[in-house]
């Protein structure tokens with residue numbers, strides 16, 4: 001059993017499970033964020049964001065989420081170091097084999113996502129949780145919420161912030177494009193008729209999620 | 225066929241000239257370097273290895289050391305030949321070994337870069353020859369069955385579903401040439417090991433040692449320093465026997481079931 005933490009296939013299993021969990025998280029996160037541009041004001045978003053920040057079940061999930069990121073990143077790094085060591089001397093002529101394009105750049109897009117994570121967490125999560133830079137707002141029912149929505153709107157009125165977000169999110173999209181179907185293959189799910197469906201779903205997922213996320217800063221910048 | 229057409233066919237098969245950039249390395253410890261050779265009047269119907277034979281004859285005539293390369297059957301069944309040609313294991317064609325590659329796949333005047341397989345578990349012995357005994361060690365770790373299957377008629381009395389027999393046969397087509405490792409950006413041997421696990425996993429004779437086999441072979445693969453699969457698929461694209469990635473998924477399933485149903 002311990003081989004599941006140390007062997008190549010075991011480490012890949014951990015990575016793919018963590019990856020699938022992160023894929024699910026991205027959907028939920030998008031569903032909440034998109035309310036910022038679907039609704040006229042930020043009330044829905046603030047209520048949802050506060051729920052996510054205070055509900056005890058979600059608080060446990062938050063720890064699991066950080067764990068998932070850490071597991072995915074640490075195993076990714078460990079596997080990658082192994083891969084680099086497996087070919088100490090490279091080729092003169094670059095590889096010309098036909099492969100899925102995005103799969104070649106998983107490491108690069110992983111670094112982009114890591115940069116994004118740091119920026120993004122500092123931008124909203126740290127400011128809200130630790131720096132107290134978020135004002136409060138009281139709604140008609142008398143309840144008071146952190147006006148995180150206002151902070152987001154303010155941030156995405158700055159041109160370069162929007163550009164940085166869009167570029168980094170594209171990196172995320174490329175990662176998801178290969179990652180989605182790769183996770184199923186790693187789990188041993190490969191079937192003559194279902195694998196093409198999984199691949200199509202992966203393309204759909206990556207395109208929808210990436211455009212979804214990108215549309216938020218872009219829409220806010222131009223129309224809010 | 226009209227005479228005119230016939231003539232044009234002949235003219236099309238004009239002889240070709242190439243510039244070769246070949247990796248030369250005295251021995252396992254030597255540093256190695258690329259040497260450039262000009263080769264003239266090569267028939268387009270010449271195989272890649274025959275082309276190297278011609279080059280070597282010319283080198284010998286000049287009292288120079290010939291280029292070492294591995295080969296045996298020269299008909300795509302032994303897996304001995306394996307050269308990384310212009311960025312692709314076994315060169316610019318699909319589903320073939322280096323010995324099955326013909327010079328007509330190149331253009332007259334092309335520069336062809338020839339390198340040995342590059343992977344830590346495949347050290348270069350001399351020039352283009354690498355030591356692939358790492359594959360033998362993986363087979364020794366579990367790529368066999370120790371049940372007695374008896375003679376041919378006995379084997380036929382064990383019913384095997386047609387579909388399973390086909391999958392096992394496809395996996396068994398692997399000739400262990402190492403192109404999968406050479407092509408993989410991570411120098412992973414997963415396709416090779418998966419083929420060897422799959423060919424037994426699909427047959428009743430392979431069930432007895434199934435759990436042990438996959439665990440031991442993967443352990444040996446890791447131990448020898450091969451990289452980790454990222455499902456990129458370069459192996460499948462370059463495999464001379466076109467072994468499918470689905471075998472890697474099957475090996476993963478075998479591995480998980482051996483681990484969790486221990």
Ligand code: HEM
Nearest residue numbers: 016019022023073076106110113114179180182183186454
């Ligand atoms: C929300 C963020 C992320 C999601 C949804 C995600 C998703 C995935 C998925 C599903 C896979 C395929 C797993 C497999 O085949 O076993 C994968 C692979 C990988 N991820 Fe991520 N990932 C994310 C962030 C990151 C980060 C921050 C890193 C940085 C260290 C990273 C590094 C990698 C690496 C190195 C691979 C392996 C490459 C490969 O298998 O081709 N990922 N990711």
Ligand code: FES
Nearest residue numbers: 296298303305323
């Ligand atoms: S020499 Fe046997 S496969 Fe090429």
